[in-house]
Amino acid sequence: MAYVAIADRGQALHDPKTWIGKYVWSQDHKIIAIQYGGTAMVVGLVALVLSGLMRLQLGFPDTFSLIDPTAYYQFITMHGMIMVIYLLTALFLGGFGNYLIPLMLGARDMVFPFMNMLSYWVYLGSVIVLLASFFVPAGPTGAGWTLYPPQTILPGTPGHDWGIVLMLLSLALFIVAFTMGGLNYITTALQARTRGMTLMRMPLSVWGIVMATVLGLLAFPALLVSAIMMLFDKLLFTSFFMPALVSAGENLSYSGGSPVLFQHLFWFFGHPEVYIVALPAFGMVSDVLAVHARKNIFGYRMMVWAIVAIGALSFIVWAHHMYVSGMNPYFGFFFATTTLIIAIPTAIKVYNWVLTLWRGNIQLTVPMLFAIGFVFTFINGGLTGLFLGNVTIDLPLSDTYFVVAHFHMVMGVSPILVVFAAIYHWYPKMTGRMYDETLGQVHFWLTFLGTYAIYYPMHYLGFLGVPRRYFAMGNTEFMPDSAHLLNSGISIAALFVGVVQVIFIYNIIVSIWKGKPSGHNPWKAASLEWQTPDTPPHHGNWGPDLPEVHRWAYDYAVPGAKDDFVAQNVPYDGTPGTKVEA
Amino acid sequence: MAESSADVTGWNQITHDWSADKQTFEVPWGKAMMWIFLLSDTFIFSCFLTSYMTVRMSTVEAWPIPSEVFALTIAGAHIPLLLIAIMTFILISSSGTMAMAVNYGYRGDIKKVVWLMLATAAFGASFVGMQVFEWSKLIEEGVRPWGNPMGAAQFGSCFFMITGFHGLHVSAGVIYLLIVAKRVNSGFYMERYGNLEMVEIAGLYWHFVDLVWVFIFAFFYLW
Numbered sequence: 145m146a147y148v149a150i151a152d153r154g155q156a157l158h159d160p161k162t163w164i165g166k167y168v169w170s171q172d173h174k175i176i177a178i179q180y181g182g183t184a185m186v187v188g189l190v191a192l193v194l195s196g197l198m199r200l201q202l203g204f205p206d207t208f209s210l211i212d213p214t215a216y217y218q219f220i221t222m223h224g225m226i227m228v229i230y231l232l233t234a235l236f237l238g239g240f241g242n243y244l245i246p247l248m249l250g251a252r253d254m255v256f257p258f259m260n261m262l263s264y265w266v267y268l269g270s271v272i273v274l275l276a277s278f279f280v281p282a283g284p285t286g287a288g289w290t291l292y293p294p295q296t297i298l299p300g301t302p303g304h305d306w307g308i309v310l311m312l313l314s315l316a317l318f319i320v321a322f323t324m325g326g327l328n329y330i331t332t333a334l335q336a337r338t339r340g341m342t343l344m345r346m347p348l349s350v351w352g353i354v355m356a357t358v359l360g361l362l363a364f365p366a367l368l369v370s371a372i373m374m375l376f377d378k379l380l381f382t383s384f385f386m387p388a389l390v391s392a393g394e395n396l397s398y399s400g401g402s403p404v405l406f407q408h409l410f411w412f413f414g415h416p417e418v419y420i421v422a423l424p425a426f427g428m429v430s431d432v433l434a435v436h437a438r439k440n441i442f443g444y445r446m447m448v449w450a451i452v453a454i455g456a457l458s459f460i461v462w463a464h465h466m467y468v469s470g471m472n473p474y475f476g477f478f479f480a481t482t483t484l485i486i487a488i489p490t491a492i493k494v495y496n497w498v499l500t501l502w503r504g505n506i507q508l509t510v511p512m513l514f515a516i517g518f519v520f521t522f523i524n525g526g527l528t529g530l531f532l533g534n535v536t537i538d539l540p541l542s543d544t545y546f547v548v549a550h551f552h553m554v555m556g557v558s559p560i561l562v563v564f565a566a567i568y569h570w571y572p573k574m575t576g577r578m579y580d581e582t583l584g585q586v587h588f589w590l591t592f593l594g595t596y597a598i599y600y601p602m603h604y605l606g607f608l609g610v611p612r613r614y615f616a617m618g619n620t621e622f623m624p625d626s627a628h629l630l631n632s633g634i635s636i637a638a639l640f641v642g643v644v645q646v647i648f649i650y651n652i653i654v655s656i657w658k659g660k661p662s663g664h665n666p667w668k669a670a671s672l673e674w675q676t677p678d679t680p681p682h683h684g685n686w687g688p689d690l691p692e693v694h695r696w697a698y699d700y701a702v703p704g705a706k707d708d709f710v711a712q713n714v715p716y717d718g719t720p721g722t723k724v725e726a
Numbered sequence: 727m728a729e730s731s732a733d734v735t736g737w738n739q740i741t742h743d744w745s746a747d748k749q750t751f752e753v754p755w756g757k758a759m760m761w762i763f764l765l766s767d768t769f770i771f772s773c774f775l776t777s778y779m780t781v782r783m784s785t786v787e788a789w790p791i792p793s794e795v796f797a798l799t800i801a802g803a804h805i806p807l808l809l810i811a812i813m814t815f816i817l818i819s820s821s822g823t824m825a826m827a828v829n830y831g832y833r834g835d836i837k838k839v840v841w842l843m844l845a846t847a848a849f850g851a852s853f854v855g856m857q858v859f860e861w862s863k864l865i866e867e868g869v870r871p872w873g874n875p876m877g878a879a880q881f882g883s884c885f886f887m888i889t890g891f892h893g894l895h896v897s898a899g900v901i902y903l904l905i906v907a908k909r910v911n912s913g914f915y916m917e918r919y920g921n922l923e924m925v926e927i928a929g930l931y932w933h934f935v936d937l938v939w940v941f942i943f944a945f946f947y948l949w
Contacts, residue, residue: 255755331759334750342747365769381872382883384781400785400880405777
């Protein structure tokens with residue numbers, strides 16, 4: 145059989161003439177990406193405000209009458225769910241996935257543009273349903289973001305009537321939206337790469353995003369099924385997750401269900417979800433580090449295989465979230481072992497990031513600062529993960545602030561720092577203008593140091609045994625006054641870091657009009673998205689001809705080369721330094 | 727990259743396909759997407775069936791005997807699982823007509839494709855119809871999602887949830903088949919793509935729905 149070129153399928157791109165067709169009902173992956181990203185950030189701001197309210201209560205109990213226990217638990221639940229799913233998952237995959245995959249692979253668009261558009265609008269619908277729960281009787285659910293039954297649907301839990309139903313419906317919608325988008329991302333990466341773009345020449349951003357999408361398509365089904373079953377328990381009074389119960393002196397009609405079944409389903413989704421958020425961050429930070437250190441990424445192949453290995457392992461570690469749920473000890477042993485094995489590919493990645501920086505020509509631009517910041521926070525969060533992965537250490541720490549500190553460092557702060565790095569890094573490509581450098585630097589230092597001010601003390605609180613999820617600590621003997629003082633300090637730092645984000649929002653909005661024109665390739669980056677004929681790229685991305693790829697995406701500071709980078713689409717012309725990498 | 731795929735075979739060809747700068751799978755985009763979707767859908771049904779087995783073990787009451795519950799009495803004869811057997815037979819037959827439709831699609835015999843797809847859709851619709859009959863019979867006998875007179879409440883819960891979810895898949899499949907058949911008939915696909923690969927893509931979905939039924943049949947009705 146002859147060579148099958150991927151290139152153009154000969155299908156005409158849809159060609160809208162009206163403003164609405166171009167920017168609202170758009171099928172262009174770049175517009176959809178910005179729609180996804182914008183919506184995710186707006187709903188993320190809601191979650192940020194909620195966390196501020198929670199910190200007000202924790203730092204200064206009995207001060208704000210507005211925040212009662214009911215409201216507090218609703219804030220916790222919505223904060224967690226929004227941040228993990230509606231902000232991070234949507235932003236990394238719907239936002240950056242949509243923007244970067246076709247541009248980095250030399251495709252004109254996603255393979256199914258119409259389905260891609262539907263994906264965004266269903267996602268928007270899920271966000272609206274979620275936010276609507278703030279306005280229904282009794283407000284959103286306050287069951288905690290893990291929605292553990294039986295308490296989730298029992299009277300006494302905030303929002304057990306309307307809130308939980310809307311939450312489950314919204315999750316189901318989100319999964320539908322994600323599936324439509326995810327099928328696009330994987331099919332595009334497998335089938336629509338341009339000539340010369342082998343899988344092992346794809347930038348690590350694409351590897352991370354695509355692997356995360358694979359995880360999503362295999363993990364979200366468990367969440368969908370548990371959501372459907374819980375809806376049945378709530379609305380049809382089935383007993384999938386509900387054992388026989390006495391509630392407020394009354395025998396409920398439930399009997400024989402298994403609450404632990406929900407936990408298994410939830411965490412079979414929940415643990416891969418951690419890597420759905422982390423893998424795109426791993427990929428994008430690798431690219432940012434390489435570009436701004438003017439060095440090739442260290443150990444590209446190992447980086448790819450580490451992504452794949454982490455993705456595969458993430459499906460057999462889920463029960464480490466359930467050490468305190470009551471399990472056969474041998475299960476604990478198995479899941480602790482697999483959990484600790486994940487540290488190996490993860491450590492490979494961290495070492496390779498550090499070795500990429502080593503003796504690099506490091507440019508301390510704003511994206512680079514955030515990328516280096518990520519390496520710090522990720523090592524911190526990862527190390528505490530080694531403690532929590534062990535059953536015996538997890539048991540006493542599980543319900544304390546140590547866990548809060550751990551997962552916020554590793555899957556809250558770290559991915560968010562990469563989000564900032566990525567937004568600053570690709571901002572010139574998306575808008576054609578530069579952000580304000582000074583404001584960006586201020587934003588970085590305040591955010592980076594601020595997050596340490598928030599989360600370092602939390603580890604200490606956890607060792608003291610301060611329990612998480614509590615509305616107020618009251619006067620307990622084991623908590624010294626210093627711990628209460630520390631709690632107030634954390635709250636002040638958290639509110640400060642929250643307010644600092646205004647600088648970021650101001651910067652990226654005002655720079656759209658006021659920023660200096662950036663040119664096509666301000667970072668002198670080698671990967672394909674910086675080689676588009678127009679900036680920002682037009683619909684169709686590449687003009688009449690698709691680019692042809694001749695090398696990997698990391699030819700920086702090649703000895704003997706004319707410039708300090710060689711773009712991916714530069715052919716080998718026989719001169720030293722332009723040699724084609726396999 | 728220059729050597730063509732025909733030069734290598736077996737495992738080497740897989741390595742070749744995955745490391746070349748070409749489509750990883752030499753199939754239309756839609757077909758690749760359908761396979762990936764079905765993989766995801768497999769996980770949905772696996773979660774349903776695993777959950778069903780878990781609650782069947784966790785419930786404290788006795789599980790109703792499926793062959794008794796799903797028995798029909800015809801002319802005085804008590805025949806276990808009769809309706810389910812017919813439904814299963816019909817659905818498996820529909821896979822046969824679908825496979826023939828795909829075959830005629832590659833031969834370009836539009837008329838036969840359309841008729842065979844309509845036959846497949848009709849088999850599917852009658853399957854759903856019998857499912858409606860089965861549901862109404864059980865509801866009449868007092869089986870509800872929250873309880874039933876024969877034993878553990880989870881029996882009815884799992885039954886309505888799993889067969890309902892599968893029935894929705896079949897119903898969606900019938901609509902999908904009708905749309906594809908209409909477009910085959912109108913010449914839409916030949917004009918746009920020059921082939922009838924869309925028939926095969928619809929066929930993938932249909933065979934998958936049948937395969938899922940085999941598992942539901944084995945794990946829910948026969949166990």
